Amino acid sequence: TGRHKIAARYRSYHGGTSGALTATGDPRRWFTEPGMPGVFRIPDFHEFGADAPRPAAEVLAETEKILKFEGPHTVAAIIIESVVGTNGILIPPDGYMQGMREICDRYGILLIADEVMGGFGRTGKWFAIDHWGVVPDMITMAKGLTSAYVQLGALGMRRHIADHFAEKVFGAGLTYNSHPLACATALATIDVYEEDGLIERAAESGKKLRAHHERAKAKHPCVGPIRNIGLFGIMELVRDPKSGTPIAGFNETVPEMAALGKFFRANGLYTIVRWNGFFTNPPLNISDEELDFAFDVIDRGLSEVDAALGLA
Missing domain, CATH: 3.90.1150.10 (Aspartate Aminotransferase, domain 1)
Structure with a gap:
């Protein structure tokens, strides 16, 4: 995108590496601060201890206002857990996810759905975001991808994003990227999800x-x-x-x-x-x-x- 900012929420957890912890909103972030530059916060849709989420329209209006303060042309992506996990199983109100998709489309911002906890059947759908009929630009997955038998994480993305990296190679990588054992385990696990319903x-x-x-x-x-x-x-x-x-x-x-x-x-x-x-x-x-x-x-x-x- 050529942009340098990432928007995330306070009531969130996105992983234990440096950049993921910077995007994380909960207290597990604190010991890594100041962390990666360029991350800012957008409103949560559920207050701590509340019986119900806030109205979607209210939260979306606040989100768009903050994006305008930041300069939407500087924002590369918004990362959100489709259903918030360790911060309380927070289920977005109807209209919230669709509204986030519309905001991202309006300003050319990528929508990243973190499905590490919510993916692979946990919510009764393959991915939690499926409950709202929204397609993200990128989707993170792990945990249920292999039923935790072998460590594996994956990132799904739209074709045009994948094509970009086919031409401009992303030089960072890990020793165990695409490990055959982990990938075979994922394929076998997906078969079980399907065959056992x-x-x-x-x-x-x-x-x-x-x-x-x-x-x-x-x-x-x-x-x-x-x-x-x-x-x-x-x-x-x-x-x-x-x-x-x-x-x-x-x-x-x-x-x-x-x-x-x-x-x-x-x-x-x-x-x-x-x-x-x-x-x-x-x-x-x-x-x-x-x-x-x-x-x-x-x-x-x-x-x-x-x-x-x-x-x-």
Whole structure:
């Protein structure tokens, strides 16, 4: 593009290398600062601890305003997680993704979809961005690409971008680029997704996951916002169900959440417990019985939290 700026959001994580961490918005970025020049922030569509996302039109208007302050002719790309992962399973409001595509088209900016967590069936579609019928210019993928059996990341791009690099070779590379073992593993994994119907299964299992979420919320006063799209889910906890005050603040660790994580592990449930919530992201091939087992452990753990907060 001949441009030098990248726009990213605060509630995001894009990887552990220097440039990816600069694009990352969450606290894992801090120790690498000042980092790569040229990265600036655009608005998030979901506030920490909120029950619902902000209206798409409002966020898009703010985004376009910031782009104008920066000079859209200087902005090469906007990078976004299609569904935000470790910052809280944040699902964009309807119209947001389509609006981002329109803004990028208006100013000649590339739209990069980070699908490292959301891709390969996690949300009940091959890629999370498919839920909104939007085609990005570039798409990052890893994790589910090989089901994590072998390390592999990949970058998909539109034909005209690929053609550019066919003529102007990108000189950087890694020793294990295009490793045959990793690529063979990816092909075999994609075959399994297709042959076992795991993408469709994740969509169906996601309905059962949502029902489990809703039952837990109805039973336990410590449960606040709950979200899932396919098998990509989170349950957030609150200290006071009337005010909706999160049990922990942003980037904060509290004893109740530490105890909940310890309870889960002691009872055979392994998941991420972070800040004010815990993730419900089971394998795509999870059985109904295994899901029931997981939520039995969750139910008992939430009872412990209710008691600790004086809500029982």
